[in-house]
Amino acid sequence: MRVLIAEDDVTSRLLLTRVLESWGYEVTATKDGAEALQALQAEDAPRLAILDWMMPGMDGVDVCRRVRVRETLQPPYIILLTALGDTESVVTGLEAGADDYVGKPYDPDELHARLEVGRRLVELNDELLEAQHALEILARTDALTGVLNRGAIVEELEREAERAAREGVPLGLGMLDIDHFKLVNDTHGHAAGDAVLCEVVRRVLGVMRPYDSFGRFGGEEFLVLVPGSGERELRDVLERIRSVIGSAAIVVDGHEFAVTVSLGGATRGRESADGLIARADDALYAAKEQGRDRVVLAVSAEEES
Amino acid sequence: MSVRTGQAHEVQARVAATDAGEPPVFDEAVLLHLLGGDRESAAEITAEFLKDAPLQAAALHEALAAGDAALARRQAHTLKGASANVGAEALRAVAYRAELACAGGSLQEAGELAEELDAQLRRLQDELGEKGGAP
Numbered sequence: 001m002r003v004l005i006a007e008d009d010v011t012s013r014l015l016l017t018r019v020l021e022s023w024g025y026e027v028t029a030t031k032d033g034a035e036a037l038q039a040l041q042a043e044d045a046p047r048l049a050i051l052d053w054m055m056p057g058m059d060g061v062d063v064c065r066r067v068r069v070r071e072t073l074q075p076p077y078i079i080l081l082t083a084l085g086d087t088e089s090v091v092t093g094l095e096a097g098a099d100d101y102v103g104k105p106y107d108p109d110e111l112h113a114r115l116e117v118g119r120r121l122v123e124l125n126d127e128l129l130e131a132q133h134a135l136e137i138l139a140r141t142d143a144l145t146g147v148l149n150r151g152a153i154v155e156e157l158e159r160e161a162e163r164a165a166r167e168g169v170p171l172g173l174g175m176l177d178i179d180h181f182k183l184v185n186d187t188h189g190h191a192a193g194d195a196v197l198c199e200v201v202r203r204v205l206g207v208m209r210p211y212d213s214f215g216r217f218g219g220e221e222f223l224v225l226v227p228g229s230g231e232r233e234l235r236d237v238l239e240r241i242r243s244v245i246g247s248a249a250i251v252v253d254g255h256e257f258a259v260t261v262s263l264g265g266a267t268r269g270r271e272s273a274d275g276l277i278a279r280a281d282d283a284l285y286a287a288k289e290q291g292r293d294r295v296v297l298a299v300s301a302e303e304e305s
Numbered sequence: 306m307s308v309r310t311g312q313a314h315e316v317q318a319r320v321a322a323t324d325a326g327e328p329p330v331f332d333e334a335v336l337l338h339l340l341g342g343d344r345e346s347a348a349e350i351t352a353e354f355l356k357d358a359p360l361q362a363a364a365l366h367e368a369l370a371a372g373d374a375a376l377a378r379r380q381a382h383t384l385k386g387a388s389a390n391v392g393a394e395a396l397r398a399v400a401y402r403a404e405l406a407c408a409g410g411s412l413q414e415a416g417e418l419a420e421e422l423d424a425q426l427r428r429l430q431d432e433l434g435e436k437g438g439a440p
Contacts, residue, residue, distance in 0.1 A: 008383065014349070054382060108341070
């Protein structure tokens with residue numbers, strides 16, 4: 001792990017560098033507070049820092065304060081080196097944002113032990129970040145199909161609707177429903193139903209553009225988000241999806257299912273995400289009414305009002 | 306404390322000083338302890354110190370001549386820290402007294418201590434010179 005050191009005295013700096021290197025650390029040596037601050041704010045900055053308290057210009061405490069002003073998920077662990085051992089100074093240093101302090105002249109074993117504490121905390125911090133990231137992904141993913149779940153696709157829609165309003169660009173939304181899906185579940189069991197759902201998703205993803213989003217709205221209903229699309233483009237995308245699913249039977253355990261889907265589409269007028277979902281849902285209902293296996297677009301919001 | 310010259314005197318003086326409870330001119334154990342016995346690095350660092358310490362001492366004199374107590378104090382402080390690191394015990398002790406004098410605003414006393422510091426530095430150079438500049 002890399003350690004930044006800030007020490008104005010050349011002898012002490014060289015000594016500390018050699019000591020840390022002998023413990024297996026990679027050292028970034030700086031000669032004053034300004035240089036240290038710059039190194040700590042650089043991209044891919046060292047995560048451990050040993051700062052001398054007394055330095056000309058910006059001292060170790062100043063560096064702590066300035067580093068702590070910036071919010072980051074990966075803050076450095078800072079140890080202050082201080083000859084000022086009194087309680088007041090210790091409190092000042094810790095309040096400025098130092099994580100620990102070691103008195104000068106330092107006992108090497110103590111410094112080593114305290115540095116290892118810092119390394120453990122930095123590693124723990126990163127492990128928690130990774131776990132948090134994994135949980136965030138999990139919380140947004142539909143467990144069965146692996147696409148965005150309801151919360152995540154609706155959130156995505158809200159974000160895109162805001163962006164469309166801000167930038168004055170169109171936004172298309174499709175709602176997909178598998179025709180007579182209940183029949184698959186009822187006659188062949190839920191495992192077969194799950195397999196059909198997964199295959200439908202696989203085929204849809206195969207014909208989608210990278211900047212479109214697809215998520216499970218619930219049961220056998222899905223949302224297709226097509227940013228930047230007007231009615232013609234939306235219809236093309238939804239037609240492609242309808243066709244790739246209806247064109248070939250889905251085979252589960254040797255059994256062929258002639259699966260078709262109905263799609264309702266709507267392009268955004270001036271309404272909210274909820275309003276857009278409601279109109280796509282109405283269009284989907286119309287597609288079902290008209291005999292299924294088809295795409296129906298809602299009348300545009302402008303014409304409606 | 307006066308400036309002594311000549312190796313025999315020097316060694317004698319050091320032994321006497323140690324016996325009297327005064328700090329030794331140079332204690333190689335300090336640096337070796339810090340470095341976990343790495344003699345090569347110890348030699349490198351001592352050499353660096355011998356190059357830098359005279360500059361630090363000169364800066365201390367300058368600050369005192371300019372009547373800048375704060376700067377003088379910091380110079381003395383830095384020299385104290387560096388001396389402590391390399392085991393230049395006698396030098397560290399004088400630097401510390403100079404730091405205190407500067408902090409107390411006694412620039413005249415600090416000036417005398419700066420002279421003494423020069424003397425200690427020469428003793429250190431002599432002693433380390435004896436050993437070829439490396440512990």
